[in-house]
Amino acid sequence: MNPTDLANQAQALADRAGALAAQARLMAETQIVPAVQHGAAAADPFLFLLTIFLLACFVGYYVVWNVTPALHSPLMGVTNAISSVIVVGAILAAGTADNWGARIFGFLAVTFASVNIFGGFLVTRRMLAMFQTKKKA
Amino acid sequence: MATISTLAYLVAAVLFILALRGLSHPTTSRQGNQFGMIGMAIAIVATLFRPGMAPGGIILILAGIAIGGSIGAVVAKRIQMTSLPQLVAAFHSLVGMAAVFVAAAAFYSPESFGIGTHGHIHGASLVEMSLGLAIGAITFSGSVIAFAKLDGRMSGAPIIFPQQHKLNAALGVLLLVLIIAFVMNGNPVLFWLIALLSFALGFLLIIPIGGADMPVVVSMLNSYSGWAAAGIGFTIGNLLLIVTGALVGASGAILSYIMCKGMNRSIINVLLGGFGTDTSAAGAGGATADHGPVKAGSPEDAAFIMKNAAKIIIVPGYGMAVAQAQQVLREMGDLLKKEGATVEYAIHPVAGRMPGHMNVLLAEANVPYEDVKELEEINPEFAEADVAFVIGANDVTNPAAKTDKSSAIYGMPILDVEKAKTVFFIKRGMASGYAGVDNELFFRPNTMMLFGDAKKVTQEVVQALQK
Numbered sequence: 001m002n003p004t005d006l007a008n009q010a011q012a013l014a015d016r017a018g019a020l021a022a023q024a025r026l027m028a029e030t031q032i033v034p035a036v037q038h039g040a041a042a043a044d045p046f047l048f049l050l051t052i053f054l055l056a057c058f059v060g061y062y063v064v065w066n067v068t069p070a071l072h073s074p075l076m077g078v079t080n081a082i083s084s085v086i087v088v089g090a091i092l093a094a095g096t097a098d099n100w101g102a103r104i105f106g107f108l109a110v111t112f113a114s115v116n117i118f119g120g121f122l123v124t125r126r127m128l129a130m131f132q133t134k135k136k137a
Numbered sequence: 138m139a140t141i142s143t144l145a146y147l148v149a150a151v152l153f154i155l156a157l158r159g160l161s162h163p164t165t166s167r168q169g170n171q172f173g174m175i176g177m178a179i180a181i182v183a184t185l186f187r188p189g190m191a192p193g194g195i196i197l198i199l200a201g202i203a204i205g206g207s208i209g210a211v212v213a214k215r216i217q218m219t220s221l222p223q224l225v226a227a228f229h230s231l232v233g234m235a236a237v238f239v240a241a242a243a244f245y246s247p248e249s250f251g252i253g254t255h256g257h258i259h260g261a262s263l264v265e266m267s268l269g270l271a272i273g274a275i276t277f278s279g280s281v282i283a284f285a286k287l288d289g290r291m292s293g294a295p296i297i298f299p300q301q302h303k304l305n306a307a308l309g310v311l312l313l314v315l316i317i318a319f320v321m322n323g324n325p326v327l328f329w330l331i332a333l334l335s336f337a338l339g340f341l342l343i344i345p346i347g348g349a350d351m352p353v354v355v356s357m358l359n360s361y362s363g364w365a366a367a368g369i370g371f372t373i374g375n376l377l378l379i380v381t382g383a384l385v386g387a388s389g390a391i392l393s394y395i396m397c398k399g400m401n402r403s404i405i406n407v408l409l410g411g412f413g414t415d416t417s418a419a420g421a422g423g424a425t426a427d428h429g430p431v432k433a434g435s436p437e438d439a440a441f442i443m444k445n446a447a448k449i450i451i452v453p454g455y456g457m458a459v460a461q462a463q464q465v466l467r468e469m470g471d472l473l474k475k476e477g478a479t480v481e482y483a484i485h486p487v488a489g490r491m492p493g494h495m496n497v498l499l500a501e502a503n504v505p506y507e508d509v510k511e512l513e514e515i516n517p518e519f520a521e522a523d524v525a526f527v528i529g530a531n532d533v534t535n536p537a538a539k540t541d542k543s544s545a546i547y548g549m550p551i552l553d554v555e556k557a558k559t560v561f562f563i564k565r566g567m568a569s570g571y572a573g574v575d576n577e578l579f580f581r582p583n584t585m586m587l588f589g590d591a592k593k594v595t596q597e598v599v600q601a602l603q604k
Contacts, residue, residue, distance in 0.1 A: 046261055049371055049379055056380040059154060060387030067160040069486065069511050072392060072493030073221060075160050076359055078173055080228045082153045083385040085177065086235050086366045088146075089373050091184045092249055093242030094201065095194030102246035107197050109238035112231040114205025115212070120228055121174050122213035123221075128170055130500035131163040 074127045081120025087113035145183030146377035152176030153381055157388065163506055180377055189249075218501045219458050222490040223287040226355055230280035232362040233339075236273025237332060239369050240266050244328055250373040258323055262372055267316045267331055269368030274335030275342070276361040282343040283354050287490060293348020295410050301345060302409065308338050345410025353396045353407045355491045360389025392492045399486030399512075401538075401548035431567070434585035436594055439526075439561050440601030446523035446559075448479045450515065452552055453495055454488050456529025460591035463502035466528060469595055470504065472602045478523075481508050483515040483552050485533035516553050525557035529591050531564070535576045545574050560584045563594050 067075050090113055093106025152172045159169015181202070185195060216224050243266055247253045252262035285291040312334050319327040346354055367382025369375075397404050443449055451470065457463060470480040482504060488495040499509055510518075519525060527534055534554045537544040554560050555578055562584060578584055587594050 045374060046371075049374065049376070052376060053367060053371075053379045053383050056150075056383035057387050060157070060384035061391065063154060063157045063384070064388040064391045067157065068162060069395075070484075070493060070496040070506065070509060071160045071163065071166055072395075073491060073497045074166060074170075075157070075388060075493070076225050076355070076392070076491060078156055078160065078170060079359055079363065079385040079388045080225060080232070082156065082173055082177065082381050083232050083362045083366045084235065085149070085153075085180055085377055085381045086232065086239055086369055087177075088180055088184045088375060088378060089239040089243070089250075089369050090201075090235060091181065091198050092187070092373065093239060093246060094198045095185070095190040096187075096249040097194075097242060097246035098248060099246055102242040102249070103194065103197060105238045105242035105245070106194075107201050109235040109242065110198050110201030111205040112235040112238070114202045115209040116205075116228050116231045116235075117177055117209065118206040119209030119213045119224075121170060121177070122210055123216060123224065124170050124173075125167070126213065127218075127221075127497050127500070128163070128166045130497065130503075131166070131506050 071128075071131070074124050077120050077124035077127060081117055081124065084113040084116040084120065087117065139187075142183040142187050143376065145179050146375070149176040149180040149183075150377050150380040152179070153384060157384060218497055219461070220288070221494060221497065222351065222355055223284050225491060226280050226284040226287055226358065229355075229358045229362045230277045230284065233273045233276030233278075233280060233365055236269055236362075236365040236369050237277065240270035240273065240372065241328070241332075243369075243372055244325070252372065252374070256323065260320055263320045263323055264316075265368060265371035267319050267328075269365055269372050270328070270331055271312060271316065271335040272361055272368050273365040274332050275339035276358055276365050278336040278339030279343045279354075279361070280339075280358045282340055283351060283358060286343075286348055287351055287355075293351075295347040296344040297410065301341075305338065305341055308334060308341070312338065342408070346407065347410065350400075350407050350410075352487055352489070352491050352494075353393055353400075353402075353404070356389050356392035356396055357404075357408075358389070360386050360393060363387070363389055396487055396492060399550065401546070401550065431579050432582070432585050433588055434561070436587060436597035437601045438585065439587055440598050442559055442561075443473055443478070443524050443526070443598075444476055444602065446473075446478050448481075448518075448522045449473055449524045449526060450481050450483050450519060450522045450554075450557065452483045452485075452525060452527045452530050452534060452554055453499065454485070454528070454530025454533060455490060455495075456531075457591050458489065458495070458498050458529070460529065462528060462592035462595050463498050463504075465592055465595045465599060467499070467502040467504050469599050469602065470508075472599060476602075481510055481515065481518070483510055483512070483554075485512055485530065485552055486550075488530065488533065512550060512552060519553045519556040522557040523559065525554035525560045526563075527554055527560065528563045528595065531576055532574060534578055535574060537574060537577055554578070555581060555583075558583065561587055563587045563589070563591050565590065 087110055090106050090109030094103050094110055097103045097106060153176050156169045156173030159165040159172065243250050243252065247255060247258045253259045286293050312331065315327055315331050315334060319331060343354060363382045363385025367379050367386060370378025370382050393404060397407060451466065457466065473480050482499060484495050496509055532546055534552050535546060536555050538546045538549040538551045541547060560578065560583055562579060564586060579586060
């Protein structure tokens with residue numbers, strides 16, 4: 001095989017590779033990308049959040065059935081305090097909103113939720129401090 | 138930064154789960170509560186460090202936390218344990234209102250939450266926003282009514298008017314129509330109409346429910362406040378709000394279920410309201426005539442019998458808390474223990490005005506945790522007990538719940554006090570309980586009535602024991 005033949009064959013191979021690359025690119029644009037987008041659709045943000053929500057409902061169900069009935073009042077105190085985690089949304093509103101209306105709503109929500117956070121955790125702590133497990137002599 | 142805050146939220150969510158997990162036993166509960174506090178602190182700090190926070194905004198936020206936090210801390214420190222139910226109701230209303238405000242903020246500044254641009258919010262986000270808004274508003278006004286009823290600022294009697302349930306149903310349908318219209322065009326007028334209508338609905342849903350059913354209502358509103366937080370979580374795409382909302386929602390739902398079961402009522406029956414009106418007064422009056430005479434005794438008699446008893450079960454009800462008799466009751470228990478008796482406390486699931494309320498009141502009076510027993514645990518023991526000492530409880534001891542199918546409380550699980558050798562019943566008079574049902578226990582030969590104020594009578598028993 002002389003060098004010219006080799007060069008020709010290499011050229012032919014290069015051409016085929018180029019054609020394949022072009023084809024791959026075409027495929028990527030027409031089929032693979034939609035496939036990827038389809039994959040993303042399956043993990044649609046809403047479905048993702050819904051999955052977490054439902055799993056958390058189950059976790060809550062099993063954890064709460066394990067709470068001893070004697071501590072149901074502290075349970076309400078704690079759930080009350082942690083439901084004020086809505087303060088996260090309030091902080092985002094008060095801190096990043098581009099207009100004063102939304103900021104004021106955020107500020108009010110931060111204030112209301114803070115009453116609950118401090119009040120809820122502290123009143124629960126007060127309740128729990130009363131539950132003595134060791135009998136007094 | 139976004140990844141770090143998401144991770145911080147995950148840690149906070151796990152800490153919240155551990156906070157609830159800790160409540161499985163008093164010894165682990167205090168640590169659980171601390172986990173909750175740490176989780177909340179992590180969530181707040183992580184959010185403050187998110188990109189795009191304006192310095193002015195941070196000052197606003199810190200001011201809000203300082204104002205709200207001080208109010209909350211002072212209230213938590215000062216509140217009396219008997220007033221716990223109304224405090225919890227008031228707190229629920231704040232969560233509901235916070236949800237309304239966050240929904241409003243998201244509506245007027247959608248860019249902050251990445252849910253579209255002003256006037257062009259994504260359809261899905263509008264659905265979630267309107268749900269969070271509606272549930273939050275219902276939680277707010279419903280909790281305000283529950284608070285007013287529990288705090289005695291309005292009568293605990295059910296408020297009933299003709300066509301009430303039809304009106305509520307019609308308003309519910311109207312709310313749904315408004316939400317659909319709002320999702321289609323994102324009109325601010327519709328946003329506020331949804332809020333107003335939900336406030337009205339929350340108000341109308343709770344007014345027909347009587348004071349005795351408030352434990353269910355408080356638990357249910359606890360659940361609603363969770364769902365409201367979850368709704369807002371979906372709106373702003375925040376994982377922590379969704380997880381926490383689900384935990385709280387599930388918790389409140391379970392407590393409502395336990396309370397309903399404790400009264401043998403369905404949640405629908407409770408929600409339709411009207412229970413606790415004195416409709417059975419005439420029938421009860423007739424029934425009284427059929428019974429034998431009532432045996433009344435003195436505190437000295439009670440002290441004498443209990444001194445010679447080996448096993449005493451105390452059955453406290455809400456009346457004990459109203460009379461503030463828990464301290465003196467514990468003194469009585471201690472004296473009897475010194476005499477060598479076993480003293481235990483039997484708690485009905487619906488004793489008190491919120492789930493577990495009676496346990497807290499007894500714990501406050503230094504009654505050891507081990508001495509306090511739940512219904513299933515204590516019921517087999519009444520047959521071996523020499524004395525059942527009923528103080529401020531009535532309906533939860535009524536044997537009619539087991540035998541009389543026509544009774545309003547038929548099917549309700551009761552404490553089997555009638556199986557004890559002697560039953561002492563402290564009561565102001567012969568009035569019937571909340572359910573308006575006569576208690577045949579008063580007329581049994583082994584029952585001795587101790588008429589008078591719960592605290593005063595117990596004090597007299599204590600004095601007689603000390604002699």
